[in-house]
Amino acid sequence: MRRFYADQQSIADTMVRITGEEAHHIANVLRMQPDESIMIFDGSGWDYEIRLQTISSQLVTGDIISRILNPAEPPIKITLVQGLAKGEKMDFIIQKAVEVGVSRIIPIHCDYSVVKLEGKKAATKVERWNRMTIExxxxxxxxxxPPVETVSGFEAVLRGLAGQPQMIFYEHSKERGLGSILKQHRQLFLEQGLTVFIGPEGGFSPVEIHKFQGAGGWIAGLGPRILRTETAGVVALSILMWELGDLST
Structure with missing residues (x-):
């Protein structure tokens, strides 16, 4: 069944109103007809089976047939703090992070970042990335x-996360492996969630790693090979989701 998004204000007790691009897609692209069924989600964790009633490119209405608590949301809350990457890499990272099950995404400037986003340009990018998470x-x-938050700096994010469980992946890490960290702190991560830092193309600088250590976070590696930034996030998140029980159940 095809899935569409509608905000919570568009859903009443027995009926849903769909506008904007979603209405255009239903009416003009898919050319759906009254009495056909679709699935709506509104960001609250619920899915709604809808029987279409009226269809136009500006407004689609439908009756709510059933409401189901979505089973695909992970029970583990993982935030991805991602160093800004060039071009379409950032799009790929965000798409795959959503698929794997991340709960929040924070894009950051790092010492070795090639991309610099500020002001209106940054706001436009974040707005676009948030549309991508819906798709x-x-x-x-x-x-x-998962919300994509405002582009921030490394230190600002680190201060904002003070006291919360956090882990940074560093290609030159000589600290304990990821497995031993998860084994010792698994229950903590399940109860409080975990924030994961992934660097940009150039990785994190020694200064950033030193600051992270000072904040009390864990430093881990992803094996003997150096991964691209668009690969590292997917690999790290997949391992964490598996080890913490989301993908392995």
Whole structure:
């Protein structure tokens, strides 16, 4: 069944109103007809089976047939703090992070970042990335698009996360492996969630790693090979989701 997004204000007790691009897609692209069924999600964790009633490119209405608590949302809350990457790499990272099950995404400037986003340009990018999380949820079956937050600096994010469990992946790490960290702190991560830092193309600088150590976070590696930034996030998140029970159940 095709999935579409509608905000919570568009859903009443027995009926849903769909406007904007979603209405255009239903009416003009898919050319759906009254009495056909679709699935709606509103970001709250619920899916709604809808029987279409009226259809136009400006407004689509439908009756709510059933409401189902979406089973695809992970029970583990993982935040991805991602160093800004060039071109389409950032799009790929965000799409795959949603598919794997991340709960929040924070893009950051790092010492070795090539990309610099500020002001209106940054706001436009973040708005676009948030639309992408909705599209990714349609594809993967999730119902709560993870928010992509305002582009920030490394230190600012580190201060904002003070006292919360956090882990940075560093290609030159000589600290304990990821497995031993998860084994010792698994229950903590399940109860409080975990924030994961992934660097940009050039990785994190020694200064950033030193600051992270001072904040009390864990430093881990992803094996003997150096991974691209668009690969590292997917690999790290997949391992964490598996080890913490989301993908392995």
């Amino acid at each position: 990714a949820c349609k594809q993967c079956g999730r119902s709560q698009p």
